[in-house]
Amino acid sequence: xxxxxxxxxxxxxxxxxVKPGVIAAYPITPQTxxxxxxxxxxxxxxxxxxxxxxxxxxxxxAACIGASITGARTFTATSSHGLLYMHEMTNWAAGARxxxxxxxxxxxxxxxxxxxxxxxxxxxxxxxxxLQVYVSTVQEAYDATLMAFRIAEHNDVLLPVMVNLDGFLLxxxxxxxxxxxxxxxxxxxxxxxxxxxxxPAGYGGLTGxxxxxxxxxxxxxxxxxxxxxxxETQKEFAKRFGRNYGFTExxxxxxxxxxxxxxGTLGKEAEVAVDLLRREGxxxxxxxxxxxxxxxxxxxxxxxxxxxxxxxxxGRGGILATEIMAQTKxxxxxxxxxxxxxxxxxxxxxxxxxxxxxxxEFWFGVSGNV
Amino acid sequence: MFEIRIHSRGGQGGVxxxxxxxxxAIHDGKYAxxxxxxxxxxxxAPIVSFVRIDDNPIKVYSQIKKPDMVVVLDASVMDxxxxxxxxxxxxxxxxxxxxxxxxxxxxxxxxxxxxIALKEKLVVSxxxxxxxxxxxxxxxxxxxxVDSAKKAIRxxxxxxxxxKAAEAAYKEMGA
Numbered sequence: 001x002x003x004x005x006x007x008x009x010x011x012x013x014x015x016x017x018v019k020p021g022v023i024a025a026y027p028i029t030p031q032t033x034x035x036x037x038x039x040x041x042x043x044x045x046x047x048x049x050x051x052x053x054x055x056x057x058x059x060x061x062a063a064c065i066g067a068s069i070t071g072a073r074t075f076t077a078t079s080s081h082g083l084l085y086m087h088e089m090t091n092w093a094a095g096a097r098x099x100x101x102x103x104x105x106x107x108x109x110x111x112x113x114x115x116x117x118x119x120x121x122x123x124x125x126x127x128x129x130x131l132q133v134y135v136s137t138v139q140e141a142y143d144a145t146l147m148a149f150r151i152a153e154h155n156d157v158l159l160p161v162m163v164n165l166d167g168f169l170l171x172x173x174x175x176x177x178x179x180x181x182x183x184x185x186x187x188x189x190x191x192x193x194x195x196x197x198x199x200p201a202g203y204g205g206l207t208g209x210x211x212x213x214x215x216x217x218x219x220x221x222x223x224x225x226x227x228x229x230x231x232e233t234q235k236e237f238a239k240r241f242g243r244n245y246g247f248t249e250x251x252x253x254x255x256x257x258x259x260x261x262x263x264g265t266l267g268k269e270a271e272v273a274v275d276l277l278r279r280e281g282x283x284x285x286x287x288x289x290x291x292x293x294x295x296x297x298x299x300x301x302x303x304x305x306x307x308x309x310x311x312x313x314x315g316r317g318g319i320l321a322t323e324i325m326a327q328t329k330x331x332x333x334x335x336x337x338x339x340x341x342x343x344x345x346x347x348x349x350x351x352x353x354x355x356x357x358x359x360x361e362f363w364f365g366v367s368g369n370v
Numbered sequence: 371m372f373e374i375r376i377h378s379r380g381g382q383g384g385v386x387x388x389x390x391x392x393x394x395a396i397h398d399g400k401y402a403x404x405x406x407x408x409x410x411x412x413x414x415a416p417i418v419s420f421v422r423i424d425d426n427p428i429k430v431y432s433q434i435k436k437p438d439m440v441v442v443l444d445a446s447v448m449d450x451x452x453x454x455x456x457x458x459x460x461x462x463x464x465x466x467x468x469x470x471x472x473x474x475x476x477x478x479x480x481x482x483x484x485x486i487a488l489k490e491k492l493v494v495s496x497x498x499x500x501x502x503x504x505x506x507x508x509x510x511x512x513x514x515x516v517d518s519a520k521k522a523i524r525x526x527x528x529x530x531x532x533x534k535a536a537e538a539a540y541k542e543m544g545a
Binding site: 002268272 | 388396397404406408
């Protein structure tokens with residue numbers, strides 16, 4: 001049936017279909033609708049999960065960790081300051097190798113008090129050991145949430161996955177949504193190190209200087225192995241349900257001289273900018289980065305690269321631009337745009353490409369800089 | 371791509387109107403998105419929502435700057451907001467009003483949605499519901515088909531008075 005849904009509703013629909021054993025969450029704008037919708041599914045009997053309305057995001061993640069270590073499938077959702085409040089526990093979830101799935105509705109950080117889209121919240125979780133995927137449509141929010149469970153719970157991964165969607169721009173927009181019956185695409189969860197009262201074991205005890213690095217390396221090994229699992233999962237999804245996803249979504253990149261790299265909804269809007277530029281004779285392409293962790297190998301050889309960051313690392317630069325500059329020798333023009341929901345149109349994006357100055361950083365809307 | 375901006379006040383159902391319109395367009399076999407603009411809105415404050423309808427998937431997320439059509443659910447917002455801002459030359463304006471108002475350079479229409487809602491007793495918390503009758507008026511203007519409009523309304527509302535109100539608006543637009 002043809003449906004219409006917001007990005008938030010799409011996430012909740014996907015969660016309903018994978019039936020987590022435990023969901024613990026705390027509402028925060030613009031994520032609230034996810035939590036409300038799931039609570040409605042649970043109270044209406046459509047979803048038989050244990051729903052824990054906790055008193056904070058730190059507790060939400062702690063509850064997911066506690067439930068996950070018993071072998072239960074777990075889910076939570078948050079945004080912005082809620083995510084930062086979880087930070088201690090997000091590290092714990094990854095370190096304890098628990099496949100918690102979380103939707104994060106990307107939002108700016110205060111002060112100033114701003115509820116609009118920005119990626120800095122999730123990017124401050126970059127080094128925690130979570131896999132991170134960024135989506136750009138309501139359908140993709142749904143599909144990526146489904147796939148997140150399969151990837152996180154895969155025996156070669158056993159790491160938490162964060163699905164990121166732009167606050168308001170995607171969380172609150174209504175677009176067509178096709179739901180599916182995942183069936184055995186999402187197999188039952190089996191956590192090899194789940195606690196078992198018949199076979200007691202201790203976790204999280206004192207780990208000395210001769211051991212800690214081994215656990216850290218083990219996370220990295222699984223992060224590297226996750227590349228194959230993501231590929232397989234996306235391939236299997238395409239085979240069963242007909243929708244294709246990669247590590248990036250490439251548009252007109254083949255013969256392009258200049259490639260726009262962005263994440264989330266701006267990465268989709270960039271495709272319209274590419275059409276506009278191509279009509280003017282500028283050979284542009286767009287590469288929307290979907291997976292930030294593990295960071296994929298990007299094929300940018302011989303291209304000029306215009307990176308749009310809806311985020312920033314003070315004293316260094318756009319986070320995505322920095323990551324790309326670390327991987328490629330190609331010249332990068334770094335654009336900082338869309339901070340705190342700043343309006344950026346495809347015409348603006350086309351302008352970034354037309355006026356690009358390689359090797360520089362440009363803050364959109366700030367006068368006098370280049 | 372056909373782009374519509376809906377002006378209303380918080381609580382009047384402008385966001386739902388956008389959603390109904392997008393759903394009806396999808397039932398017509400088109401692609402559509404409906405997006406509220408989220409500012410510091412509260413009940414009674416002027417707000418806008420956007421609908422885009424196209425034959426191809428819609429990749430644009432930024433706000434509509436040059437709409438093809440403007441819908442005004444509450445004529446009183448025109449005292450504080452320039453509802454014609456950016457409207458394409460020859461674009462359509464639909465105002466919820468008993469009186470016809472001419473906007474030079476544009477195609478103006480009006481329909482008494484408030485009167486229709488009151489007649490059908492479509493009132494929630496003291497406010498007449500405008501979002502279902504307006505879909506009838508938009509169907510008359512050819513933005514979506516009548517069948518898809520009714521289908522969309524029935525999917526979102528169980529009360530059949532909503533469909534009757536849309537039918538009434540459809541008829542009144544022709545008068």
